Amino acid sequence: xxxxxxxxxxxxxxxxxxxxxxxxxxxSYSPSLFWYVQHPNKGLQLxxxxxxxxxxxxxxxGFEAEFKxxxxxxxxxxxxxxxxxxxxYFCVVSYSGGGADGLTFGKGTHLIIxx
Amino acid sequence: EAGVAQSPRYKIIEKRQSVAFWCNxxxxxATLYWYQQILGQGPKLLIQxxxxxxxxxxxxxxxxxxxxxxxxxxxxxxxxxxxxEDSAVYLCASSLTVGGGAFFGPGTRLTVx
Numbered sequence: 001x002x003x004x005x006x007x008x009x010x011x012x013x014x015x016x017x018x019x020x021x022x023x024x025x026x027x028s029y030s031p032s033l034f035w036y037v038q039h040p041n042k043g044l045q046l047x048x049x050x051x052x053x054x055x056x057x058x059x060x061x062g063f064e065a066e067f068k069x070x071x072x073x074x075x076x077x078x079x080x081x082x083x084x085x086x087x088x089y090f091c092v093v094s095y096s097g098g099g100a101d102g103l104t105f106g107k108g109t110h111l112i113i114x115x
Numbered sequence: 116e117a118g119v120a121q122s123p124r125y126k127i128i129e130k131r132q133s134v135a136f137w138c139n140x141x142x143x144x145a146t147l148y149w150y151q152q153i154l155g156q157g158p159k160l161l162i163q164x165x166x167x168x169x170x171x172x173x174x175x176x177x178x179x180x181x182x183x184x185x186x187x188x189x190x191x192x193x194x195x196x197x198x199x200e201d202s203a204v205y206l207c208a209s210s211l212t213v214g215g216g217a218f219f220g221p222g223t224r225l226t227v228x
Contacts, residue, residue, distance in 0.1 A: 032215075045219075046216050046218065051215070101146075102163050104160070106157055107156060
């Protein structure tokens with residue numbers, strides 16, 4: 001069984017300050033991990049993915065995430081927040097078993113950017 | 116490169132009616148998924164196809180939901196009959212390889228009255 005827990009339902013930061021969105025996962029197998037972003041009334045967009053290569057993964061729009069197996073974490077960070085980063089962020093886990101890799105989503109973190 | 120296409124974008128029906136959603140994945144993507152996203156929640160996988168075969172439908176309410184991907188390209192998801200709790204956004208996604216992450220379409224917003 002696999003699951004993912006996003007530790008904060010809402011995060012509020014000021015523009016220009018660092019962003020940290022926390023995610024812990026549980027998986028019986030070596031997981032693949034992803035972060036997706038969903039802007040209001042828009043589709044889900046893949047930010048970055050970890051698939052057992054480098055543990056520090058760089059994504060689009062200046063975001064990055066670090067896979068820490070000992071902590072079963074995959075936190076998303078950005079050095080400096082921009083107003084356009086305001087959106088819903090989902091941490092996602094999957095594993096490849098028998099050809100099925102159904103992505104399991106967390107409940108989401110709503111990122112608010114204060115001017 | 117064209118993205119995942121879905122239609123219709125919006126649908127309003129009465130409970131107990133039937134409804135169907137259509138999805139055309141990115142060209143060449145063998146894996147296709149249908150997800151249900153209820154307002155305020157993360158998407159939940161309903162069914163996963165690899166080409167025209169089902170590899171995971173464990174969370175599909177099979178008494179009312181059905182899906183097919185007959186030629187291994189586009190897919191249809193049907194609800195028959197609809198219930199109030201089926202009000203959600205239905206997302207289609209496709210992937211080139213298993214485990215590589217998926218690309219999502221814009222979704223169909225279903226309202227059941």
